Amino acid sequence: MPRLTIGDLAKATGTKVETIRYYERIGLLPEPGRTGSNYRSYDEEHLGRLSFVRRARDLGFSLDQVRELLGLADQTDRSCEAVDAIARQHLTEVERKIVDLTALRDELAEVIERCNHGTVAECRIIAALAPVPAG
């Protein structure tokens, strides 16, 4: 089994070294063994676990959700109901964010559209923000 330094692991997973140490500190990744000179020493299992974390993060799961998913992934003969629930909850959140941002975009676009490129005093963007016409 080949041994990896933290830098190797970082390269293999597209993670910064500091982030790996951070994940270890918060208990998301297990403490690896150490070499004689106190360097962290990883194997394939660590690589798999970190890859899991990164893929889940790329899908927008929070670290708490990733922690839960990791815990569930180990209990292979349980029903995957809980996994499904976490994923669906996350999907709902993402969909809500899209709705919110879309409304925001429309409002912003409208405000910008109205700008006649004159002075600040006449600016519709500022007017849209200010509660009174600067009296």
Added chain:
Amino acid sequence: MPRLTIGDLAKATGTKVETIRYYERIGLLPEPGRTGSNYRSYDEEHLGRLSFVRRARDLGFSLDQVRELLGLADQTDRSCEAVDAIARQHLTEVERKIVDLTALRDELAEVIERCNHGTVAECRIIAALAPVPAG
């Protein structure tokens, strides 16, 4: 001119009291006068300024952007080019976020779709995260 306590201002703008103090601390709002018992005392101008900040925040501008917009709003006879630029830049960011989140939603939905509600070992959601089939 009616005087407002920080609580009045909070109610009038839908802002938490702590947030108003925070805005003052970071120099986004001017330090108000104080009463004999050291309570902050606000007037209509403070109300206008905080309303401006909140509307800009609701439109998703960062505090740094709000600071810039506030500075620009005071120079009424300048061209509103800079205002327009900030707003357009923000719009671009919002649009990029929508694109990213939409791609994310599609990927998540696909992963969830494939879940056959069996055991964790067979779970397609976990499989989509794990790099190897748990060998």
Added chain:
DNA sequence: CTTGACCCTCTAGTGACTACAGGGTGCATA
């Protein structure tokens, strides 16, 4: 034997708040 790339720990910073802890003030009510 020195240079440079890597590794270590520990601390503090980011954005935009939020939440205490530990006090003081003001007003109404019994």
Added chain:
DNA sequence: TATGCACCCTGTAGTCACTAGAGGGTCAAG
């Protein structure tokens, strides 16, 4: 007059998910 409650004050620390830096040790190549 006491007391209770809602409000105000300062200051500090917590949130999330990292990121950056200080100040040092290790290792391989030339």
